[in-house]
Amino acid sequence: MRLLVTGGAGYIGSVVTALLLDSGHDVVVLDDLSTGHQVAIPKGAQFVHGRVHDVIGEVLTPDFDAVLHFAAFIAAGESVRKPEKYWENNLIGSLRLLDAMRSAGVRRLVFSSTANVYGDPDAVPIPETAVTRPPNPYAASKLAVDHALAGEATAHGLAAVSLRYFNVAGAHVRADGSLMGERHDPETHLIPIALQVAAGRRDKLELYGDDYPTPDGTCVRDYIHVTDLAAAHLLALSTMEPGTHRVFNLGNGNGFSNRQVVDVVREVTGHPVPTEIGPRREGDPVTLVASSEKAQRELGWKPAKPALSQMVADAWEFLRR
Incomplete structure (x- = not known):
């Protein structure tokens, strides 16, 4: 086509x-x-x-x-x-x-x-x-x-x-081994910002609010x-x-809090990720977790890479390259 x-x-x-x-x-x-x-x-x-x-x-x-x-x-x-x-x-x-x-x-x-x-x-x-x-x-x-x-x-x-x-x-790996990943400027997404902190390109990561009605007080998202x-x-x-x-x-149907994401980044990279709590960001929902049953049923779609650690590892490799 x-x-x-x-x-x-x-x-x-x-x-x-x-x-x-x-x-x-x-x-x-x-x-x-x-x-x-x-x-x-x-x-x-x-x-x-x-x-x-x-x-x-x-x-x-x-x-x-x-x-x-x-x-x-x-x-x-x-x-x-x-x-x-x-x-x-x-x-x-x-x-x-x-x-x-x-x-x-x-x-x-x-x-x-x-x-x-x-x-x-x-x-x-x-x-x-x-x-x-x-x-x-x-x-x-x-x-x-x-x-x-x-x-x-x-x-x-x-x-x-x-x-x-x-x-x-995450980052997409092409058949020739090249990687395609996030290049936002300015970057506003949690995982690439946390990775930039791990790589020493930022001093710290600001988490927007820790008083949400979630287990650890930070927003929960599906990745x-x-x-x-x-x-x-x-x-x-x-x-x-x-x-x-x-x-x-x-989505994957699994929710991860912002703190949990930072912990995975630390584990994958082996580097510290200093965090600082800031005020809530206006317009941020508390929890977003998907039901993708309709996509699986009608499109025949199923995530092949559902692990958050895999997404972080691929994004980390892209950043290092």
């Missing part, structure tokens, strides 16, 4: 691009490099430098079979301070994409959504039927796109899948290996239904 990957220079988008290329697909990456890195785009993909809002009408032609949409800002904390940035980029950019897909007759879309749309859930693990309570503009912008996809599917026959990610970690996450996108492409918007949670 001929596929367009928006945001394909980012962490997850680049790994999905690599798997698509390895599967024999023709891939075009569209990215403005505002948060992505051109060096992360796998060889073999055609690269178009530009913003979805500005160039999607020129890039997306009728010969494309589908779009995988990753282009978004993802820092939940920043979205509380700058909500307009997230609505303009994440929602309006997605609406421009849907306009271009309709005009070009491209009728298949896989969307990078987030488990953050559930906010503080009533129960865990979280099924796709759980009530959505987005706790920040980032999550709200993603949920708004989910609603737009549902309307587009009903009105215009779009085949759409939203994949709601839980916390993604999924980036290779497992990327594999789900290929499965989604093969099981899409015209006129239908389907939603799948992607």
Whole structure:
């Protein structure tokens, strides 16, 4: 298939691009490099430098079979301070994409959504039927796109899948032995920041709050290996239904507190990770743990690398290289 990957220079988008290329697909990456890195785009993909809002009408032609949409800002904390940035980029950019897909007759879309749309859930693990309570503009912008996809599917026959990610970690190992990992700047995710502390690139790790109603007072999250996450996108492409918007949670079904994650980083790296407790970060849910039964049942997806220690070890190897 001929596929367009928006945001394909980012962490997850680049790994999905690599798997698509390895599967024999023709891939075009569209990215403005505002948060992505051109060096992360796998060889073999055609690269178009530009913003979805500005160039999607020129890039997306009728010969494309589908779009995988990753282009978004993802820092939940920043979205509380700058909500307009997230609505303009994440929602309006997605609406421009849907306009271009309709005009070009491209009728298949896989969307990078987030488990953050559930906010503080009533129960865990979280099924796709759980009530959505987005706790920040980032999550709200993603949920708004989910609603737009549902309307587009009903009105215009779009085949759409939203994949709601839980916390993604690790590095993808390609067939040639090269590694693809996180390159966020600034980095906002717990595991890579903890690894930077272990490597001596930071003095300490700040944990945002230790007074949550959890066993050790820190937030609890479900972690999924980036290779497992990327594999789900290929499965989604093969099981899409015209006129239908389907939603799948992607996680391991296991929760780890922030303190537990730091302990695993210390164990894997053999280095100290000094921590400091800071104030709670606005918009952070207490516990997010996935039920991925629907993805396993309907997509045939199952995590191949569920161990948190494996995710940390792969990310550590990427950082050291």
